[in-house]
Amino acid sequence: MNMSKKSCSNYTKPTVSKAIHQSIDNNNVISKKYSNKNTSIFLIGMMGAGKSTVGRCLAQYIGKKFVDLDSEIEIACGVNIPVIFEIEGEDGFRKRETDILQKISLEKNIVLATGGGAVLAEDNRHLLTSGGIVVYLQANIDVLFKRVSVDQNRPLLAIKDPYVKIKELLEIRDPIYHEIADIVIDTSSYNAADIAKELCLILQKI
Numbered sequence: 519m520n521m522s523k524k525s526c527s528n529y530t531k532p533t534v535s536k537a538i539h540q541s542i543d544n545n546n547v548i549s550k551k552y553s554n555k556n557t558s559i560f561l562i563g564m565m566g567a568g569k570s571t572v573g574r575c576l577a578q579y580i581g582k583k584f585v586d587l588d589s590e591i592e593i594a595c596g597v598n599i600p601v602i603f604e605i606e607g608e609d610g611f612r613k614r615e616t617d618i619l620q621k622i623s624l625e626k627n628i629v630l631a632t633g634g635g636a637v638l639a640e641d642n643r644h645l646l647t648s649g650g651i652v653v654y655l656q657a658n659i660d661v662l663f664k665r666v667s668v669d670q671n672r673p674l675l676a677i678k679d680p681y682v683k684i685k686e687l688l689e690i691r692d693p694i695y696h697e698i699a700d701i702v703i704d705t706s707s708y709n710a711a712d713i714a715k716e717l718c719l720i721l722q723k724i
């Protein structure tokens with residue numbers, strides 16, 4: 519799909535069916551969180567779920583600042599993520615991820631695209647759930663594989679069989695994403711701009 523033809527600025531009626539999202543709002547948790555309009559929105563999900571792409575659109579629609587955790591790590595380190603993995607391994611990357619997330623989470627009123635593995639550390643999960651509305655952008659394995667095949671910037675997938683790796687990561691992470699999400703959206707069959715519009719609509723209702 520050519521996302522470059524999709525403009526975030528053309529706000530039209532959302533086309534995504536309500537059936538694709540679930541809001542977990544047993545105790546009005548989301549409503550309470552969103553009663554403060556400065557509340558931040560945190561996007562979580564696997565590599566290729568569209569956190570960065572949807573996040574950028576959503577921020578524009580709802581007038582919040584967009585922040586990308588991976589980009590902030592790269593800016594802070596002065597090198598890109600594959601180089602960080604090469605020099606410091608995944609453990610080193612995760613420590614940097616937590617440090618930067620701690621700093622970013624002090625900011626209010628942002629849309630944050632997290633990295634796919636940012637939910638793995640308990641400290642990070644606490645920062646996310648206590649700091650804003652957590653949205654899980656879900657996609658099935660075939661869609662994820664297709665989306666991540668476009669570029670080579672993901673060190674965890676720079677292996678012989680990335681499909682198997684995505685499957686393994688999805689099995690481990692899907693329950694974690696669900697556990698901390700306030701809202702879950704299935705992104706598999708919709709373009710990023712429509713998903714952002716749908717999210718906008720959900721947020722207006724809560």
Ligand SMILES: Nc1ncnc2c1ncn2[C@@H]1O[C@H](COP(=O)(O)OP(=O)(O)OP(=O)(O)O)[C@@H](O)[C@H]1O
Pocket residue numbers: 519521563564565566567568569570571572588631632633634665666668672705708709710713
């Ligand atoms: N809903 C969508 N439909 C089709 N393509 C999409 C959609 N969302 C994102 N993409 C495309 O998939 C690729 C990955 O998207 P993106 O970088 O936003 O994912 P991500 O969740 O931020 O991944 P990562 O965790 O690696 O940062 C990009 O090429 C993007 O254009």
Ligand SMILES: O=C(O)C1=C[C@@H](O)[C@@H](O)[C@H](O)C1
Pocket residue numbers: 564565588599632633634635636671672673674
């Ligand atoms: O899923 C993951 O563990 C990762 C996802 C990317 O966003 C980057 O944060 C990095 O490549 C690791």
Ligand SMILES: [Mg+2]
Pocket residue numbers: 569570571586588631632633
């Ligand atoms: Mg991203």
